[in-house]
Amino acid sequence: MPSSKLLRGLVLAPALLLLSGCNAVLMSPSGDIALQQRNLIIWSVILMLLIIIPVMVLTAVFAWKYRASNTEADYDPEWDHSTLLELIIWACPLFIIIALGALTWVSTHKLDPYRPLDRITAGQAVTAEHEPLVVEVVALDWKWLFLYPEQGIATVNELAAPVDRPIRFKITASTVMNSFFIPALAGQIYAMPGMETTLHAVINKEGVYEGFSGNYSGEGFSWMRFSFRGVSEGEFDRWVEQARTSQDGQLTREAYLKLEQPSAREPIRHFASVTPGLYDAIVNRCVEPNRMCMRDIMAIDEQGGMGIPGLDNITSLDPTLLARLGIAETYRHHYVGGVCNAADYAFGEVLPNTERL
Template sequence: MQFLKNLRGLLVLPLVALLAGCNAVVMNPSGDVAAQQRDLIIISTVLMLLIIVPVIFLTLWFAWRYRKSNAAAEAEYSPDWDHSTQLELIIWAAPLLIIIALGALTWISTHKLDPYRPLDRIDAQRPIPADVKPLVVEVVALDWKWLFLYPEQGIATINEVAAPVDRPIQFKITASSVMNSFYIPALAGQIYAMPGMETKLHAVINKPGNFEGFSANYSGAGFSGMRFRFHGLGHDDFEAWVQKAKGSGVALSRDDYLKLEQPSERNPVQHYATVADGLYEAILNRCVEANRMCMREMMAIDMEGGQGKPGTFNVATLDAATRERLGITDAPVKNYVGAMCTVDNPTGAVSAAPVTTQRM
């Protein structure tokens, strides 16, 4: 029997070792924004425990004090007792005060830690100098890899991003197809990447190091390998990293991007020395192809009342080049029938012959 007890203890030891080896990066971050989020978690947990711990203690204490075998005078049985003003005040006042504290904390932190809000400090002791401009990094979530564009430096990378220590970073984030979530636990909280939309994240890294980033939103078969490295570097080291990317001699053109956009898994780190002008804006507006109308242009036309049946046909039609790129050259053409009504036709009757077009 003693042998079995010792065996159980030995079996538990590896589990304890695994738990002890966890890298709790969320609770030990290297960026000021993530540190503030950690503090918020700690404060909220402490406020919660102010209720939970006394309740657990009193539950055990009452069960022991008023057990059947306890005949002590202080454990008097009072079946007709039903009210205590003092207890009511404690029971209701304590949770009410904690809710007020949590509400105030949530209100302040929600605005202060808004990812769209530019930073006002480098850390708790240092405000951001007036002459410091944030490093702009344009992020594109692809299937299943990350593309990072540096408009100021004129470079791009795959599955690797870097930033100088103590310099504010402004991430502009979008996606090529499905929704993903951009997350570097050591730097800041996660924020979603969506096609045709731009989200933003402001952050700063305060310690040099090599940190992990990944997608925190399931996006298909290659999701598990959709990881990248984030490097916090000194100023000189960051400049050397930029020069290394420029020394690759590889250009990222629009045609190269269209090839890169195709699904692939576990892509190695890759650097691009130059980037096609306006590539990020074209990705965001879903018009990288030369024959595709940009979303911003479509919206501008819609604001002016639309473009009629001929424009609808032009926008909806998939030409041969686009069909080939999407791999649907031999697929049957899918059609829909659209009918246009004039403004002075309130009954909704068709005012012109239907137009048959291809669906995008």
């Protein structure tokens, strides 16, 4: 029969083997924002352990000291109060709560994802020379689209940024809610259709890091991952020039409508140019040529709406365009195409609805 030590070794060996492959990127980040978030986790755990460890130790001490077989332990059945003990019991948790509250309040404002960066690293402040790199992020089903408005390019499932340069992410989604997350760079930020969220971050070490969606969004969710490259300024310029010579050509509105169709395991793609205003149209949900933009609808609503004349305004993509894009067999979306005027109505009765602008 094997000894107990051998059995313990056989049980622990597979566990240690599995743990040896872990990559604790959250505890070893490469971006300053993620580093500050890591430090916040560490300090929060330390503050909570100031209570947990003494309680666990004293539990064992009291159980041992006042065991039934210890006849030398003091026995005082009439004891009911100790001012010193009450002071310790209430003061220690109060101190922990105050410390955690102060730490949380300061960190919530300092690490606000909408707040522009004030430092590159702990010893390097942001100056006028640190022009932020703007990246427009679109969560698709089930892939990621990145648009670089200053560089005029777009990529699918690949993101690059220079080291020690602030990055301003403008984030949205095409259909369902997702979560934009690069653990080595910063915390996760939700991507929602018809809305724009913001994340300011910086990468401080060169390397290739993993990004993914942290919010379940359907059957292709498991493969909704991308590569984030932290590179030097020179290498970033070369990466941009390589994208500009891509065979994928221009990301037009029609190309986007085809790209946004659900697909999993999408390969890395580069677009040499992007149709102006595409990201704004994605946020306002009016990429289709005959679709009314959400900002226009909200402007009309702000003025009191259109009442009954605004009801008959539903349209969809033309069948010819659907066939040309190769998505004729997909689900046909209906949406607001425009606002009908009073001439479409007779004596207050709505005329039959037709698919028109």
